[in-house]
Structures are given as structure tokens and as C-alpha cells.
Amino acid sequence: MPPLGLDGLDPAFSRVVEAAGRGWHVLDNGQQLADRGIEPVGTILCVHGNPTWSYLWRKLVSGATDAAMNAGTDAAMDAAAPGSAGAWRVIAVDQLDMGFSERTAQRRTLAQRVRDLGDLTDALALDGPVVTLGHDWGGVVSLGWAVDHPDLLAGVMLLNTAIHQPEQYPIPAPLRLALQKSVLGAATVTTPAFLETTLAIAHPRLPRVVADGYRAPYRTADRRGGIGGFVADIPVGVDKSGVAHESIAELDRIAEGIRSIGVPALMLWGPRDPIFSDRYLDDLAERMPHADVHRFEGAGHLVAEDADYVHPVLSWLADLRAAEPATDGSPADDASTPAPAPDGRAAAASAPDYRPLWRHLDALRDSDDLALVEMVPPTGDAPRLVSWKLLSRRVRELAAGLTLLGVQKGDRVSLLVPPGADLTAVLYACVRIGAIVVVADAGLGLRGLTRAVRGARPDHLIGALPGLSAARALGWPGKRISTTRLPEVTRRLLGVHCALADVIALGRGVDGAGEELPEEPAATDTAAVLFTSGSTGPAKGVVYTHGQLAAVTAALSDQYGVGVGTGLVAGFAPFALLGPALGARSATPDMNVTSPKTLTAASVAAAVAAVDATVVFLSPAAIANVVATAGELTADDRRGLAGVQTFLSAGAPVSESLLTSAAELMPNASAHTPYGMTEGLLMADISLDGIRDALGSLRSLRSVGEGAAAGGVCVGRPTATTRIRISPLDDDGRSTATPVDVAGVTGEIVVSAPHVEDHYDRLWITDRASRRGTDATERWHRTGDVGHLDDSGRLWVEGRLPHVITTADGVVTPVAPEQRIERVAGVGRAAVVGVGPRGVQQVVAIVETTAGTRRPGLAAPSLAAAVRASIALPIAAVLVVPRLPTDVRHNSKIDRSRLSAWAGGVLSGERMVAP
Secondary structure, three states: OOOOOOOOOOHHHEEEEEEOOEEEEEEEOHHHHHHOOOOOOEEEEEEOOOOOOHHHHHHHHHHHHHHHHOOOOOOOOOOOOOOOOOOEEEEEEOOOOOOOOOOOOOOOOHHHHHHHHHHHHHHHOOOOOEEEEEOOHHHHHHHHHHHHOOOOEEEEEEOOOOOOOOOOOOOOHHHHHHHOHHHHHHHHHHOOHHHHHHHHOOOOOOOHHHHHHHHHHHOOHHHOHHHHHHHHOOOOOEOOOOOEOOOHHHHHHHHHHHHHOOOOEEEEEOOOOOOOOHHHHHHHHHHOOOOEEEEOOOOOOOHHHHOOOHHHHHHHHHHHHHOOOOOOOOOOOOOOOOOOOOOHHHHHHHOOOOOOOOHHHHHOOOOOOEEEEEOOOOOOOOOEEEEHHHHHHHHHHHHHHHHHOOOOOOOEEEEEOOOOHHHHHHHHHHHHHOOEEEEOOHHHHHHHHHHHHHHHOOOEEEEOHHHHHHHHHHOOOOEEEEOOOOOHHHHHHHOEEEEHHHHHHHHHOOOOOOOOOOOOOOOOOEEEEEEOOOOOOOOOEEEEEHHHHHHHHHHHHHHHOOOOOOEEEEOOHHHHOOHHHHOOEEEEOOOOOOOHHHOOHHHHHHHHHHHOOOEEEEOHHHHHHHHHOHHHOOHHHHHHHOOOOEEEEOOOOOOHHHHHHHHHHOOOOEEEOOEEEOOEEEEEEOEHHHHHHHHHHHHHHHHOOOOOOOOOEEEEEEOOOOEEEEEEEOOOOOEOOOOEOOOOOOEEEEEEOOOOOOEEOOEHHHHHHHEOOOOOOOOOEEEEEEEEEOOOOOEEEEEEHHHOEEEOOEEEOOHHHHHHHOOOOOEEEEEEEEEOOOOOOEEEEEEEEOOOOOOOEEOOHHHHHHHHHHOOOOEEEEEEOOOOOEOOOOOOOEOHHHHHHHHHHHHOOOOOOOO
């Protein structure tokens, strides 16, 4: 039995079970449930790997027991919480020769271990339903049991594991080393090296008391034989005499068997695993394509320690139960956690007006009219003019060539190409043949881009030289195609298969009659994975179907009249890619795409002139520099800008004064600031006149003593096909209640529209948490933004949900107080954050001054007093910084979470360094 006092392990769960003459130690909460008269709804069978033991599952045993005891009392819990998971019996085994189970002194192969587990479940008389949960080698053993017990099986869950070793890849280096005969015994049995190495790769480092818990059964060499036995049983192909490893056949049997088990599946993965990388996740997902998958960015091999897996497991089981029909024929009575709302595929399939993204390319294939202008072509020459005829032909040639190269429908193609003609042509060629484009722009920064590309697991990678160099250096996946022909040495060094020119030539055909294209993808097929900005955590891959992207273009066309004949200038590169889908001629101005604030007024004017633009889209950070450089404009520049009819800015809040300054450069344009996100690009819209009207109404309310706490950024009314509601906040600043459309209620903004994304890519937890369903026919997306609706139906954004401050006096949203502080003389930008424990947080104001400062510190007494006087909130401290940290893509979304952590540190005595 485990010693008393192991961190997090309740000794009441430990018991010994005899099965087939062997003694097994297990953690089992069955007796605790029985003592309370609770009948389990099923059993979770947990199987650890090497060199861990059932201690790995201690949090789940306790968590499932607590959930069972509290069942029915948490109906108002957030959709991401356990809610109505029900009462699950959890049995976490110590495999024989491991943990505190019997030491058999016999070699146990994979097939034997699968039989061993079957013997144990027979002895326990499990009668189903059973959901397996395995990690590492325990994942393989648990899947073997699952294949052999289909009559008991209700689902399978996995943490990092591998079920198949691809022939083209070597076994992971740590395992290759341990398998060396000269190393095996010393590394795994004689010394605790293998165990200690495993414990050392936790992220973050394991607390000593937890590491000691894992060490407890393996203190001496005679207790570590099972560790060496597991390593020795790793199937490594054939030996020198040509004899296959004895466990290969069993591994192959299990790997093929899971293709047909047909039960729901969940995979929770740590991508920083040096042993079981994402390639093993890809293999498992290919064998069980219906599986729900979540990758915990930052987590590694010991994902059960690196991340909270208990709540996701219980939430998934709640969904599993909710999806089951009730035994009496009535609907499932599991109301506290609704079944997953229908995804966007159903909505896209039923859309009667689906129009493919390439329809204008087909319609204008014989037109010599201008389609796009590449303001800074790769050659560095004058702007490159591309007609609809040329663009359409190039798209068809690329589509045909990619098809002949083996790019198939459903393949993922990562595009690491600068904005311009090449990127546009390649993107439309990919979507035309049904390939899924992965768009992770350079604005994410190198680290974010690396995480995005690896996480998106592309089959092919098309890039310019900088992108290809990064792909080679950082090990990004995908068969590589370069935008230009490279010298042979460079091509080989970068692992480039061919160039776009080769693809075009292949598609054109020797006789020029090529361009045979596959069947068009359907509205319900996946079209793209677009990555968020990463301003509120790691960038997330947002999956869109063809129907949903078509709905995006329809929404933009209907709202702003963008269509055939429109000239479009987009200072945010991904927006420019929609130009051909809208039938608009487009241009991206000369700028550094990783730094929107490098855009100048002259560059915008040049792009406007190049396409005779009537619509201009700029990010808020870009606007600031455009306004600041307006003095460089010539008379011709100003005449060109006077032809703009519609001016748009989105991506972050835009102040009325900044929008006014930009509008003065385009005096005949209607200035708008749309509200949206990567998950839904156009949810609401407001004009500059509308903003002024909204602010006037707000001032009127305040003048009569009403709406004192109201404020934020008014983003207008929902677009024609969008519905917006508010999910009220509780006292802890959480969004938990049913969404409403009542004016004056502050809460999380939830939206519904045909052009909202389908789902997040391999982020099942995030995707589940983002859904807020009201009935079986409509899907609502939780935006993570906080705001309210006013009496006129206008939406006001007050901040982000993670940035809500919970003080002893109530909840504070940051945007309104920030706006008031920014009106204080000497203040440029401001951030308001909370410091301290939730519920009793202190408000801290952090400002950039107009005069600037070289180093962070406390604000001067006069400035601090003025800031405190500007808002009706107690402010614990006023700090000044040289620069507020913002996201990479937009350069305008203030990172309040980072500032909160920084302020908490410096106010508690840490060194005063820049955030």
C-alpha cells in the first residue's frame, strides 16, 4: 500500500484486488459512492504508463468523487465546468510490476499486459458502461482492452501516447538511448535515471512533494524492474537476425482495431512532449477521426501534471451522457450542461445562397480589367498590375498543378507568402481544389508563428525564402514549395520540392491545354484555418467552412456595398485576400506587415491611386501613424484620398478623436468602425456620426445622474444577419447566466450569425467553452468581450472577460475608466488592471505620458492625483511606463493580463523593470 502522506492522495481510495492469482493495487472510489447511496453512471478505467503509477490519476479520483457528491447542486455552473458529469466510479490501476502492485519477476509483453487488464476487470466484475483513460504505454494497454471489450465500452480517452511508429521516422531519441543494451539496465533499473528524467520534463517543474509521490513505489532497484521491462518491450522493428519484436503484432492489432470501435473519443495532448510529439497525435486522429482533441499549449509529456485535465474529462463525460437518449424515451434530463450546440456545418449546408469564393474569378476570366496591384513586388520594381484574366488563369494553373503534385481535398497547406499576387493566387487555387489553407501571418511573431504552423499540422508548406528558412530551422512540418526558383544548393538545404513556377508549368500542361480541375468542394467542406492575433493567449486556429467564408464575403458586400468595380485598399493583409471573392480590385499598401504602425499616409494614398479605391480598411495602430504622417501628403495624394467613399477601422477600440482625424484625410468618406474578431469578422457596425450620437446620449445620461458607470467603446448595432446578446456577470466576474438582450446589463457578449466560424482547431476545451446554445437550431459564440446594450440597441464594449476586475465593492470593467484617464492632461494611453486575489482586487492605473518616460516608476504626485480624480474608483497606485505592451498583429490591443502580473510584482517589492 502507498505510504501515508503522499501529496494529493487520499489513502481511503487505495485497495488491493486479486486477479488471476496476482495482487493489484488500485485507486477506487466505488466504496465512497456506495457509502453515500450513489449509483454510478459508469466506470472510468485509468491506466498509467511508464514510469508512473496510479498516482497520476489522483486528481481525477478526487474530482470525480466530489462531482458525484455534489451532483445536482451546480446547475448554474459555467458551460466549461463539470456541471452534470454525474456519478462516475473511477478505477485507477497500478499495472503489474509497477506502482504498488505485485512484482511478478516475469517479462510482460504488450499482449500479456492487455490480458492482465482484462483479468483485473473480470475480477472487478465491471459490467459497463466503461470509459477508458490511458497515458503513455497505459494508453496502448487501455486501447487494447477497449478493442477486446466492445460490449462494455462507452468511450475512450487518451493523454499523450503512441499507437503506431511510422516507418519513416525514428523512435524518439530518449527511448533510443534507453533501449541501448549498455544503457537499459543502468538507466531504468539499477538507477532511477529514467524515472528522474521523466519527472524533470514537467512544465512547470514538479513541486518536490509531488515528485516524491511518483518516486514512492520505486525507491530501490528491486522495485524498478517493471520500468526496465516496459522499456525493453518497446517494439523497435526487427533485430539483426531479421526477427520482429514480439510486441509488434499486438501493437498492430490494437492500432487497426481502434479504427472500428466507433465509440466517442477524447484526446488531451501536451505538444511539448519530447517523446510523443504531435505526429503521434496525428496518427491517432487519423485512426479515430471523430475524436475530440485539445492541445494544451505549453504542456508536455506529463500533461496530467502540466494542465488541468480533470474538468475537461468530466465536461466531456457530461456531454457524453447528454447525448445519450433517456432510457424511458424522454429527452435526457441533464439540463445543467446542455448537449453541444450544432456546429456551423449544419448552418452552411442549409444556406440557400451559397456562392463559392472563386465565382468572380470564373465570371471575369476573360476580363482585362484590373484585379489587384502588388505595391511592392518581390523584384523591387514598380507596382505590379494583375488583371482578372491573368489572376484567373494563374489560379487555374496552380490548382491543376497542385492537384498533379498530389495536393488533395482536405490536405492542409500552410501559406508563408508575403501579401501580394502570389499569396492571392495560391490561396484561391488551394480553396478551389478543396485543400485547406492555413493562414498564420507574420504578424504573430516568430514564436507565435512557429506554434501556429506546428499546431496546424500542414501537409504542404508554400513559402518565400524567409518562411522556408524558418521552416527548416524550426522544424515546421509539410512538403515545401518555394515562391521562386532557388539555387540547387539552397533548395536542397531547405528541403524544397519545387517552385511555384514548376507548379504553374505542370498545371499548364505541355500542350497548354491542362487546367483539369477536380470537383468543386461543397459549402460544408472545410476551407481554411485562420489564426487569431494571440493578444489574449496563444493564437488559436479558427476553422471556417466554404459556406461560412462565403457568408463573410456576403456580409461585407451587403453592409458596405463592396463588389465588382469597387477599389479596395486593405492595411491589414488578411482582409485584402477577400478582394477577389468580393469581385473588388485590391491593393495592400507598402508597409511592414508585422508592424501596422509603420504604415504612412503617403503609402495609403499611393495604394488608393493604384486601384482608384473607394473603400479603405486600416487597423487602429495604422491609423495613428497615418494621421501623424499626413503632412507628407502631396496635393495629388489628397485629391486621391478625397475619392474614398467608405473608410473602415477594426481590430481594437478606435477613439472618436482618432477616427475624426483619419476621416479628415478622406473628407468624402463615411467612416465606420466594425466590430468583429477572427471568429466572426463582421458582427456590428457604427459610423462616425453614430459614435458621436452615442456619446451625446451617454453624456446626457450622466448629466442627470444616470448611467454613471456606463461607458466603453460603442461599436453600433448588429449587422443584418447577426444577433447579439449579453451573458450577465456574477460577483466573481464570470459569465454564467443565460444570454439576454436587455439594455443596461453588463456581461459577456455572445453572437450568432451565418458567418461565425465552425470551430477551433484541436482546441476542444476552448471550443466547448465558446459555445452558448439556446436551442437545437441556433449556435451562439462567446466572444470573450464584455459589454452592454443600450436603450437604442447599440453595443458597447467594456473590455475582455479575463481583464474584468473583481473588487470588494463589485465588478469593474476596464475600458470606461481608461477612457476617462486618457482625458487627463499629460496622459497618452492608459490601462486599468486588478492586482491581488479575486474578489478583493485593488485597481491600479498604468499610463503612458505624452512627454514620455525612459523607465517605469510611480507617477508624479500631481499626475497621480489627476488620474484618481478622473474616475469614481479607489486607485491603489498610478504607474507610468515608457510603453504599454500590445499584441504583435495589431499593435493596439493592450495586454492587461501581462500588466496585472507586472504591477502585482513591482508593488510587492520586485525590481521595477519595464513590463
